[in-house]
Amino acid sequence: MKTRVWRCLGIYKAPASHIHASQEVLTRSVGKKYAPPTIRIVVYDPPAVTIGYFQNVEEEVDLDKLRELGIDVMRRPTGGGAVLMVGPDGPEDVPGWEIYVPEDWDKILEDIDKSYEYLSRPIIEFYRMLGIKTSFRPKNDIETKSRKISGVAQYREAGGILHTGTFLLDFDIKLMLQVLKLPIEKISDKAIKSFEERLTTVKREVGFKPKIDEVLELFKKAIERTFNVKVVDGTLNDVERRDFEKTLKKYQSKEWIYGIRPAQEYTHIYVKKTPGGLIRIHVKIMDNVLENIFITGDFFIYPKTALYDLEAYLKWTPIDEIEDKVLEFLRSRNVRILRLDPQYFAKLIYEAVKIGKR
Amino acid sequence: MSSELYLWKKGNTWAKVEADGSVKVGVIPDALKRYPRITSVRFTVQEGQSVKQGDKIVSIGAGKMTVALEAPVSGVVARLNTKVKTNPAIIKHDPLGEGWLMVIKPTNLEEDLKKLVRG
Numbered sequence: 001m002k003t004r005v006w007r008c009l010g011i012y013k014a015p016a017s018h019i020h021a022s023q024e025v026l027t028r029s030v031g032k033k034y035a036p037p038t039i040r041i042v043v044y045d046p047p048a049v050t051i052g053y054f055q056n057v058e059e060e061v062d063l064d065k066l067r068e069l070g071i072d073v074m075r076r077p078t079g080g081g082a083v084l085m086v087g088p089d090g091p092e093d094v095p096g097w098e099i100y101v102p103e104d105w106d107k108i109l110e111d112i113d114k115s116y117e118y119l120s121r122p123i124i125e126f127y128r129m130l131g132i133k134t135s136f137r138p139k140n141d142i143e144t145k146s147r148k149i150s151g152v153a154q155y156r157e158a159g160g161i162l163h164t165g166t167f168l169l170d171f172d173i174k175l176m177l178q179v180l181k182l183p184i185e186k187i188s189d190k191a192i193k194s195f196e197e198r199l200t201t202v203k204r205e206v207g208f209k210p211k212i213d214e215v216l217e218l219f220k221k222a223i224e225r226t227f228n229v230k231v232v233d234g235t236l237n238d239v240e241r242r243d244f245e246k247t248l249k250k251y252q253s254k255e256w257i258y259g260i261r262p263a264q265e266y267t268h269i270y271v272k273k274t275p276g277g278l279i280r281i282h283v284k285i286m287d288n289v290l291e292n293i294f295i296t297g298d299f300f301i302y303p304k305t306a307l308y309d310l311e312a313y314l315k316w317t318p319i320d321e322i323e324d325k326v327l328e329f330l331r332s333r334n335v336r337i338l339r340l341d342p343q344y345f346a347k348l349i350y351e352a353v354k355i356g357k358r
Numbered sequence: 359m360s361s362e363l364y365l366w367k368k369g370n371t372w373a374k375v376e377a378d379g380s381v382k383v384g385v386i387p388d389a390l391k392r393y394p395r396i397t398s399v400r401f402t403v404q405e406g407q408s409v410k411q412g413d414k415i416v417s418i419g420a421g422k423m424t425v426a427l428e429a430p431v432s433g434v435v436a437r438l439n440t441k442v443k444t445n446p447a448i449i450k451h452d453p454l455g456e457g458w459l460m461v462i463k464p465t466n467l468e469e470d471l472k473k474l475v476r477g
Contacts, residue, residue, distance in 0.1 A: 053417065053424045054398040079398070080422035112392050112423065140422045153422035157414070159368050260400060287446070289397040289421075316421030318397060318447075 002105060006223065007234035009040040011095075011216055016048035016074035016085075021251040022236075023098065023155065023162055024077050025243045030100040031160020034239045037105060039223055039231065041216045042096040047086030048072035049179055052079045052153075055286065056261045065179050075257050078153035078164060080140065081291060084176045085166070087201075092212045093170040097123065097150075097219055099163040109161060112154075116140065119163040120152055125222040126167070132205045141312050146305030147200035148312070168201045169209040183267040183282035183292060194296055198308050262287045270352035274299065276340035281352035290317050290353060300338035309333070314349075323350040363454070363477030369412060369428025372454070372477055373462075381431050381467070384458040385418070386477075390450055395420050399446045401460070402426075407435050409462065411470050416459055418449065430474060433464040 009026075012019065019042045029035045044050075049071055051060045057073060060082040066073055071086065087093020099119055101109065109115045117136045124142060127134040127149065134150075137143040142150040142165070155162040173195045177187045184191045203209045210218065220231045236244065250256050270281045277299035284292040293311050301307050310329050317325050326346035329335070337345055364373045370389040374382045390396075398419035403409055409429040416427045438460050442449050449457035464470065 052422070054400065054419050077424060077426075078422060079419045079424045110392055112420075113394065151422070155424050155426075157426035158412075158428070262398065287398050316397070318395065 003036045004229050005036060006227075006229050006231045007036050007038045008216075008220055008231045009038060009234065009236070011041045011043060011212055013043040013045045013091075015046065016044050016050060016072050017248060017251040019044065019096070020050070020074055020076050021248040022240075022244055023164070024157065024251075025240050025247050026098075026100050027077070027155055027160040027162040028158045028243065029160070029237070029240050031102055031158040033102065035100075035237055037102070037229070038098075038100040038234075039219065040098045040100075041212070041219060042098065043212065044072070044085040044091045044094075044096075046070060046072050047091045048074055049082055049084050050074050050076045051082045053077055053155075054079060054260065054262055055082065056265060057258055059265055060181055062179055062181060069175075069179070071179060073257065074251070075260065076153075077155040077157075078162065080151065080153045082180050083151065083166065084172075084179060086172070086175070087170040088172050089170065093209065095167050095169070095212060095215055097126075097165055097167055099223070101161050101163070103156065103159050103161055113138070115161070115163070116152060116154065119154075119161070120165075122219070122222040122226040123150055123152075123165065123167075125226050126218050127202075129218050129222065130202060130206060130210065132202065137309065137312050139313070139316060143309075143312070144200060144205060146308045147198060149200050149202070149205075167215060168199070169215070170203045171199065171201050173199065181267075183269060183284045183294065185269060194294065198294075198311070264288065268352065268355065270348075270355060272348055274340060274344070274348070276300065276338050279348060281349060283353050285319065285353065288319055290314055290319060290322060293349075295349070299340065302336045302338075306333055306335040310335075319350075319353045322353055323347060326350075364430065364471055364474035365477045366411070366428060366430030366474055369430060370425070371415075371427050371430045371459070373430035373471075373474060375467070376461075379464070379467075380436060381433065381462045381464050382458050383415070383430060383460050383462060385427060385449055385453050387453045390453055393418075393420050393423075393425070393450070396446045396449050397421070398424075399443050399449065401438050401443070403429075403435050403460075405435050405438055408465075409433065409435060411466070411473065418446070427459070429462065431462055431464045431470040432466045433462040435460055436463045437461040 279297040
């Protein structure tokens with residue numbers, strides 16, 4: 001039977017190592033039914049950059065710059081790319097949200113793709129209560145008007161699921177470009193504009209940002225409404241406290257942060273003059289999978305936002321499937337590119353990915 | 359010794375007792391149905407390391423998701439299948455064959471098998 005009373009652990013303001021060690025602990029605990037489904041808001045103090053479980057820290061962030069700015073770096077248990085967890089007014093601008101449920105809480109959770117959409121519904125409700133209409137964009141984003149407003153990732157262990165992401169209340173794109181190694185040529189107004197077209201924040205959408213206490217209250221309400229449950233304030237239990245002490249040591253070790261490297265990784269910028277205009281394709285590849293892609297240039301694509309949706313759609317696709325995926329996307333959305341054949345465009349993207357391979 | 363398949367369902371792994379008494383470990387094919395693809399693999403144990411039934415031994419990933427898999431039996435890790443690290447797709451394509459994960463020299467097999475179900 002579904003547990004209808006959920007636990008809320010409030011706002012956890014802590015170093016990144018504590019946040020991610022406890023994520024692992026809570027996933028296990030909820031999976032083994034030592035605790036009910038649980039939610040939490042986290043704030044990184046000191047500010048941090050987190051990297052995905054399988055990433056190589058040296059390839060993802062400028063470690064000297066982070067040290068100079070007093071920003072921490074930590075590997076997450078979840079996959080995905082590097083994320084800056086601080087905004088113009090501090091880490092409360094980019095709080096993390098967390099939902100912990102056992103895999104058997106609902107049958108839909110057995111299907112990974114459907115579980116992403118299902119467990120993201122409270123986040124869409126959260127933004128709705130703030131006056132922002134958002135939707136889930138496959139594979140891992142919540143977007144408004146084709147701009148990402150929250151990323152989403154999962155970690156599964158011992159029958160438990162952690163479904164997590166960030167509330168982008170306010171964000172500092174320039175700082176992100178300084179500390180993350182993204183596939184861009186240089187930090188310029190053009191690069192900043194390019195990210196502004198793809199990312200947005202609560203402040204930008206509605207002109208204000210809620211305080212962290214309000215974020216927690218809205219999040220609790222969104223969970224209750226979406227899943228028809230009651231959220232009750234709680235604390236860690238004894239099993240979790242003991243497990244945390246052990247797990248924290250792993251997250252504080254150099255081996256955890258620096259010891260993981262993918263078998264193969266590269267970034268590449270591919271430029272091509274075409275009958276439709278100049279096309280620049282920036283790619284980042286990890287283990288034969290497209291980790292990140294930005295497509296820019298002076299070509300015309302209709303609707304314009306289709307480009308950002310295509311980039312989101314292609315993320316984490318094995319490179320051999322890319323050409324087919326591009327064609328499938330262009331056809332299903334009826335996307336038009338001026339003076340460019342869809343097959344030609346799909347081939348260009350595939351070439352951009354393949355050509356950088358070493 | 360039986361070469362039957364035993365399943366540690368909550369840890370998503372299978373165990374097969376080999377003729378020499380060692381135990382081959384892999385991912386349960388049914389569990390793999392949930393994942394459209396596997397793109398990354400990381401062993402969280404090394405050869406020579408002792409593990410207990412239920413310990414995390416491997417993490418598999420696809421995009422922004424990672425899943426921790428557990429040891430179906432206790433013992434010492436004798437061999438890792440490094441092929442799955444360079445070609446994670448074989449876990450999905452051939453989970454009972456080429457896509458095996460590791461070999462464990464069991465230390466408590468009789469008791470451990472009681473907690474597994476026959477596949």
